[in-house]
Amino acid sequence: MQELFNSIEYLKGVGPKRAELLRKELGIHTFGDLLHYFPFRYVDKTKFYKISEINSDLPYVQLVGHINNLQELGAKHSKRLTAKFQDENGAIELVWFKGTKWIKDSIKANKKYVVFGKPNLYNGKINIVHPELESIDEKHQTKLNKLQPIYSTTESLSNKGLTNKAIGKLTSVLLPQVINSIKENLSSELIQKLNLIPRREAYTNIHFPTNTKTLQQAQYRLKFEELFFIQLQLIRMKIVRQQKLKGFTLSQIGEHFNNFFHNHLPFELTNAQKRVLKEIRHDCAKESQMNRLLQGDVGSGKTLVALMSILMAIDNGFQSCLMAPTEILAQQHFETISNLLSEMPIKISLLTGSVKKSQRTIIHEALENGETHILIGTHALLEDKVKFKNLGFVVIDEQHRFGVAQRAKMWLKNSNPPHVLVMTATPIPRTLAMTLYGDLDVSIIDELPPGRKAINTIWKSESGRLAMLGFIQKEIEKGRQAYIVYPLINESETLDYKDLMDGYESICRTFKGKQISIVHGQMKSEDKDFEMSRFAKGETQIMIATTVIEVGVNVPNASIIVIESAERFGLSQLHQLRGRVGRGAEQSYCILMSGNKISTEGQERLKTMVRTTDGFEIAEVDLKLRGPGDLMGTQQSGMLELKIADLMKDNAILQYARQLALTLLEEDPELKLPKNKAILGHYKEISNKQLEWSRIS
Ligand code: ADP
């Protein structure tokens, strides 16, 4: 047991300097951390591709052939070495940016090489950058016959010699030292029932599988236990919450709710909105705290449901708050809600990062003495200084933008936790939602307000650009407005930034005399808000933007959204962006601009967008296409630090784990039975570490 807690510094081959790097770059502090640093993929070194078979969708390929035509090209930063790599079926290019001299000198023209690397598409041709190379006679037969683990590493680690291979080496040193400290954590009953391999064997095989079968067994075992213990915690926490945590009972529907409903509601509620409101009322009328996820497609009218729930809380003497992920969105909620309630005696405040200190003090005071009924804002609401007299209802909009810890803070803003409604336009299957967001109950708005015209989605390549621009011109002449969105996936990427600015300039040239706004993440938030509000007021006709406008923004007069390099966006992001139009009475259009050469997956995404506007259908496709890691554009890591399981791909294991955890807790709620001793031991261990998130998610 103890060995697992040893500092990583003391592993042979590490030492103080590397330990520092491992801690900083990979969060590996102890022997145990390294043991749990699993390979993220395995390469089947028995499989060889032919050059004619490969494409840029393949993660890694192993090829065999000859290298010739070595050429040093470019100067300074663009200096590189290229070579032609050829087998009987075709040829590709190999490229090196570093170590070029050494490579040039060591490659022999008449030798056969094994090349291993990731195929890329560059200028319409396949190349491999920095391939691993081995000449055939160096390659021992024994080395060929296995699955090679690939550990992810970072540039600073590789620079210090901690490459994928080096990490594998460290792990092979580690394993024999810790293997006896790994304790079984499942009951023999479960092990038998699921036909699992022992835990120690699983750890050995996850790092060094001898074949695909042993790898799969190890993966299954480790995924199962990971998900099983999460479920066990979640279910137990729910039991505890229901038994011990008192919520505020919102028993009456009173004056404000009724006044709003009868006199100020601008339209008839949809049936879905009515149903969800009933669900919320029902939850809040009980003594326990509500913890509910509201899923509804973009434009389905979630805000109104939130507002009416808030009115219910006010009727019962409680304050409420609504938290949104961006200033723009918070501002917009503030305006919408202030307008809707303008004739009612309700005090609403807006608190964001850009509110001045003096103003803040006033807001804080009015909250603490109970004058303010509704506080709307951004992360600023989470600060400890923000205290309520009696907070009873919390709404979190676009909740996937917030981490669990942030939501947790809201729980502590009153003596009993307030009711919590989290909202999202990024639908995920109900079962998955339960797991991701702990013991949340789920409500769904599956109906759009009447009279909406379906957005017309068109996919165009470069040759359609002139037509696209002409179309925007026509719509603007009709009095409409347009968004043009550029991918600035990582706001610091200079190339993306240049594209955006070039785009801006070219649009300014094309649309002379029109007012054009630009909004991107590197701007100060006051400037962003200023431009956004000019656009919202109709003072500018075109809004050039990055994905900062992705969530929530509501400008009903905007009828066109053009998405540049659309193939680079994820599906849910495209769907969110498209949701910026189609908010008014006019026919709206979404134009997806893409390059000519895009991956099959990219094509699939764009085809899906053209085919349907149904967010749930899009989520399904996303689920099928998505690679590991990124859940609907959400960072999984913040929510659940999963080491091996993937909530999307391993949904079947997840369901099974949940079901078995439920059965177990029904039979043995406190895990007191002798046969469950191993489970209890592990449960206690991880609960100490993870109590925080499981309590609040
Ligand atoms: P989202 O669910 O994406 O947050 P919003 O709450 O912003 O959607 O609502 C989108 C638009 O639909 C708003 O302009 C809102 O006023 C309008 N809306 C909401 N509910 C209804 C309804 N029942 N009938 C007509 N329009 C509605």
Ligand code: MG
């Ligand atoms: Mg919204």
